[in-house]
Amino acid sequence: MLVPLVLQMNPDASTIAAGAPIEVDLAPIAEGQDIKVFWRGKPIYISHRTKKQIDDARKVTVASLPDPESDEARVKPGKDQWLVVIGICTHLGCIPIAHQGEYDGFFCPCHGSVYDTSGRIRSGPAPTNLPVPPYQFVSDTKIQIG
Amino acid sequence: MSGPSNYQPTNPALKWIERRLPILGLMHSSFVAYPTPRNLNYWWTFGAILSMMLALQIVTGVIMAMHYTPHVDMAFKSVEGIVRDVNYGWLLRNMHASGASMFFIAVYIHMFRGLYYGSYKEPREILWILGVIIYLLMMATGFMGYVLPWGQMSFWGATVITNLFSAIPYVGDSIVTLLWGGYSVGNPTLNRFFSLHYLLPFVIAGVVVLHVWALHVAGQNNPAGVEPKTEKDTVPFTPYATMKDAFGVSCFMLFFAWFIFYMPNYLGDAENYIPANPGVTPAHIVPEWYYLPFYAILRSIPDKLAGVIAMFGAILILAFLPWLDSAKTKSSKYRPLAKQFFWIFVLVCLLLGWLGGKPAEGIYVIAGRILTFCYFAYFLIVLPVLSRIEKPRPVPNSIADDVLAKSGGKSAPMVSSVIALAVAGALFAGSVQDARAAEGQEIPPSLKWSFAGPVGKFDRGALQRGLKVYKEVCASCHGLSYIAFRNLADAGGPGFSMAQATAFASEYKVKDGPNDAGDMFERPGRPADYFPSPFPNDQAARAANGGALPPDLSLITKARSYPRGFPQFIVDFFTQYQEQGPNYVSALMQGYLETPPAGFKLAEGSYYNKYFPGHAIKMPNPLSDGQVTYDDGSPATVAQYSRDVTHFLMWTAEPHMEARKKLGMQVFVFLILLTGLLYFTKKKIWANAH
Numbered sequence: 001m002l003v004p005l006v007l008q009m010n011p012d013a014s015t016i017a018a019g020a021p022i023e024v025d026l027a028p029i030a031e032g033q034d035i036k037v038f039w040r041g042k043p044i045y046i047s048h049r050t051k052k053q054i055d056d057a058r059k060v061t062v063a064s065l066p067d068p069e070s071d072e073a074r075v076k077p078g079k080d081q082w083l084v085v086i087g088i089c090t091h092l093g094c095i096p097i098a099h100q101g102e103y104d105g106f107f108c109p110c111h112g113s114v115y116d117t118s119g120r121i122r123s124g125p126a127p128t129n130l131p132v133p134p135y136q137f138v139s140d141t142k143i144q145i146g
Numbered sequence: 147m148s149g150p151s152n153y154q155p156t157n158p159a160l161k162w163i164e165r166r167l168p169i170l171g172l173m174h175s176s177f178v179a180y181p182t183p184r185n186l187n188y189w190w191t192f193g194a195i196l197s198m199m200l201a202l203q204i205v206t207g208v209i210m211a212m213h214y215t216p217h218v219d220m221a222f223k224s225v226e227g228i229v230r231d232v233n234y235g236w237l238l239r240n241m242h243a244s245g246a247s248m249f250f251i252a253v254y255i256h257m258f259r260g261l262y263y264g265s266y267k268e269p270r271e272i273l274w275i276l277g278v279i280i281y282l283l284m285m286a287t288g289f290m291g292y293v294l295p296w297g298q299m300s301f302w303g304a305t306v307i308t309n310l311f312s313a314i315p316y317v318g319d320s321i322v323t324l325l326w327g328g329y330s331v332g333n334p335t336l337n338r339f340f341s342l343h344y345l346l347p348f349v350i351a352g353v354v355v356l357h358v359w360a361l362h363v364a365g366q367n368n369p370a371g372v373e374p375k376t377e378k379d380t381v382p383f384t385p386y387a388t389m390k391d392a393f394g395v396s397c398f399m400l401f402f403a404w405f406i407f408y409m410p411n412y413l414g415d416a417e418n419y420i421p422a423n424p425g426v427t428p429a430h431i432v433p434e435w436y437y438l439p440f441y442a443i444l445r446s447i448p449d450k451l452a453g454v455i456a457m458f459g460a461i462l463i464l465a466f467l468p469w470l471d472s473a474k475t476k477s478s479k480y481r482p483l484a485k486q487f488f489w490i491f492v493l494v495c496l497l498l499g500w501l502g503g504k505p506a507e508g509i510y511v512i513a514g515r516i517l518t519f520c521y522f523a524y525f526l527i528v529l530p531v532l533s534r535i536e537k538p539r540p541v542p543n544s545i546a547d548d549v550l551a552k553s554g555g556k557s558a559p560m561v562s563s564v565i566a567l568a569v570a571g572a573l574f575a576g577s578v579q580d581a582r583a584a585e586g587q588e589i590p591p592s593l594k595w596s597f598a599g600p601v602g603k604f605d606r607g608a609l610q611r612g613l614k615v616y617k618e619v620c621a622s623c624h625g626l627s628y629i630a631f632r633n634l635a636d637a638g639g640p641g642f643s644m645a646q647a648t649a650f651a652s653e654y655k656v657k658d659g660p661n662d663a664g665d666m667f668e669r670p671g672r673p674a675d676y677f678p679s680p681f682p683n684d685q686a687a688r689a690a691n692g693g694a695l696p697p698d699l700s701l702i703t704k705a706r707s708y709p710r711g712f713p714q715f716i717v718d719f720f721t722q723y724q725e726q727g728p729n730y731v732s733a734l735m736q737g738y739l740e741t742p743p744a745g746f747k748l749a750e751g752s753y754y755n756k757y758f759p760g761h762a763i764k765m766p767n768p769l770s771d772g773q774v775t776y777d778d779g780s781p782a783t784v785a786q787y788s789r790d791v792t793h794f795l796m797w798t799a800e801p802h803m804e805a806r807k808k809l810g811m812q813v814f815v816f817l818i819l820l821t822g823l824l825y826f827t828k829k830k831i832w833a834n835a836h
Contacts, residue, residue, distance in 0.1 A: 041331075
């Protein structure tokens with residue numbers, strides 16, 4: 001008897017339908033640019049990284065990071081230039097600004113967390129890296145998020 | 147205490163009712179004959195004050211629900227509609243919004259009173275626990291109510307607070323999804339919060355009935371902490387307590403009215419006058435002042451889960467107070483050590499509140515940890531230990547003895563604690579302001595405005611000139627979407643006649659339709675139309691302005707602020723200073739520098755402004771001397787333009803300001819007279835009881 005009364009609170013059918021995977025065309029994003037799309041009400045940053053940005057992300061010793069994770073593990077193989085992360089600061093849920101901060105990655109204006117060009121936390125109060133949403137390439141220039 | 151009623155109605159109709167439903171006898175025994183200790187001080191009037199506040203919140207809330215729309219696209223606008231268009235809507239809204247703060251001020255005093263005088267001790271444990279439940283329900287209600295206006299702080303407060311539940315292991319994320327009814331805070335969340343915000347006050351009212359019932363079974367505690375023994379120890383509730391409570395309520399109303407009519411935004415956050423935007427986070431997310439101590443406890447614990455447990459534990463620990471403090475003496479008056487620790491505890495709570503408004507970094511985190519420890523230590527170490535080692539002073543034999551012993555006035559400590567509390571309240575408010583500080587922006591100069599102060603009025607000339615500046619300069623990029631042309635003819639506005647407003651409207655082209663052929667068409671504006679926005683949507687506005695969205699100006703003077711610092715904000719409370727918004731807007735328009743200071747890297751497409759947070763603003767310098775021609779001979783200078791347009795924008799943000807201040811004056815005269823009369827009536831009634 002209680003089950004329907006409680007479970008009605010979960011996302012309804014239309015909300016779930018609206019939260020279905022979305023496709024994003026990457027062709028218009030020039031190198032060095034990034035776009036913000038919304039999926040399930042969350043901002044997703046898609047960055048077309050430059051060679052320098054990729055090299056910066058791979059130069060660091062992974063073990064020295066607060067939340068060790070290699071850049072390779074955060075992008076799809078062979079698609080090194082594309083970084084896709086959920087743009088919600090892991091500290092208290094604010095939205096970081098792209099292309100800011102000393103690592104030219106993301107900078108959260110709320111409490112000063114700095115993320116690098118791989119979306120990994122480098123300094124500030126945030127505990128973990130920006131999460132990578134589930135996504136795959138459906139073609140060379142198109143991804144499906146979700 | 148309240149035995150069977152001896153109430154015997156004489157009126158045959160009342161007799162008829164009483165035989166079938168003895169409700170009159172119940173009322174009589176509870177609120178007329180009910181014996182109340184004769185030594186109660188004014189701290190005991192806060193029970194009555196809280197009952198009144200609950201009733202007021204329910205009445206104003208139910209009325210506002212008739213005008214409010216719980217939908218993400220319309221909630222903000224419907225609240226503005228209440229304030230602007232509903233008859234006396236601004237009054238109801240101010241009462242409800244500052245009423246929440248007043249409710250919490252009163253409940254905190256009520257709780258500290260119970261703490262000081264040991265009102266939680268045998269036989270009042272259940273009474274106390276019911277109080278803790280009411281407090282928890284109040285916090286939930288207050289939080290959900292703050293979400294309803296759907297401003298930036300509403301949205302982000304809801305995001306941060308609901309995210310607390312994600313700390314629960316394993317099921318946390320599912321619970322958060324369940325609370326949201328989606329994948330982030332959104333329309334389903336707003337809808338259910340509205341439903342619960344409407345429901346919970348009635349649940350509170352129900353628990354209050356139990357609270358009062360338990361009170362009337364155990365009887366009231368009193369400052370001496372000894373139970374009444376004889377007739378001499380008590381006085382009947384009516385007229386003694388009734389009159390005293392009426393006087394207390396009237397004094398509190400004076401304090402309340404100060405906020406309603408003169409400082410409606412003093413306790414609020416300017417950020418909440420910006421509509422909710424899931425894509426942009428405010429720089430500092432600060433909860434309402436009444437949650438700050440618990441917010442500080444949450445943030446001082448480095449582990450997310452432990453922090454959440456500590457925060458809820460800080461409230462729930464109150465329910466165990468009757469068993470943590472087992473001292474036989476109730477009142478701290480006779481407990482020399484407990485008394486000192488009590489005041490230290492009050493200070494700890496205030497400091498925690500202050501810290502809750504500070505950014506969580508550096509020294510604040512360390513201070514937060516120490517104070518969190520002190521908070522819990524009071525309940526878990528100090529009180530249990532004290533109840534074993536403390537040697538209390540002798541308590542009076544009876545309440546009557548206590549009253550006779552101090553027939554000389556003892557008002558000095560009362561006055562000092564009232565002052566302490568007032569300062570403390572202001573400190574809280576100030577900490578909220580402080581949280582928005584330290585952005586490295588220059589403080590705008592404080593200007594003199596004709597609308598400032600308790601009798602301030604708008605300057606019609608300035609409003610008309612400001613409208614001209616808006617129309618000829620600002621309107622090319624900024625909307626004014628909450629203002630209709632008809633408003634120009636409203637009382638307290640720029641003083642247009644209806645014919646002038648109609649003529650003004652007809653100069654605009656307004657999109658209407660669809661017509662019979664299904665096409666949209668343009669027609670001349672009518673008084674009921676709103677100022678058309680310069681861009682069809684936000685995306686177009688951004689695209690035309692280098693990625694930056696020119697904000698709608700209707701509320702801009704209330705949506706911008708800057709901290710005034712300590713102790714200025716306390717002075718501001720008394721001088722009714724609230725012109726930060728206009729000062730900022732006016733300063734911003736004159737704050738452009740041709741060349742940024744050396745060492746400042748200005749991005750392309752940005753301009754340097756002294757007063758803009760971060761200094762790099764996308765809006766080019768909008769004003770130059772002689773740009774707008776004034777018909778009334780006022781100087782055509784940038785300084786004059788900025789002043790006039792700010793004046794105008796203050797009116798668009800608060801079109802009923804003159805009505806508010808005028809009614810405020812009348813209410814104050816009435817309340818002061820009422821309070822005086824009640825004071826002398828009360829004095830007369832109590833003359834033979836002392």
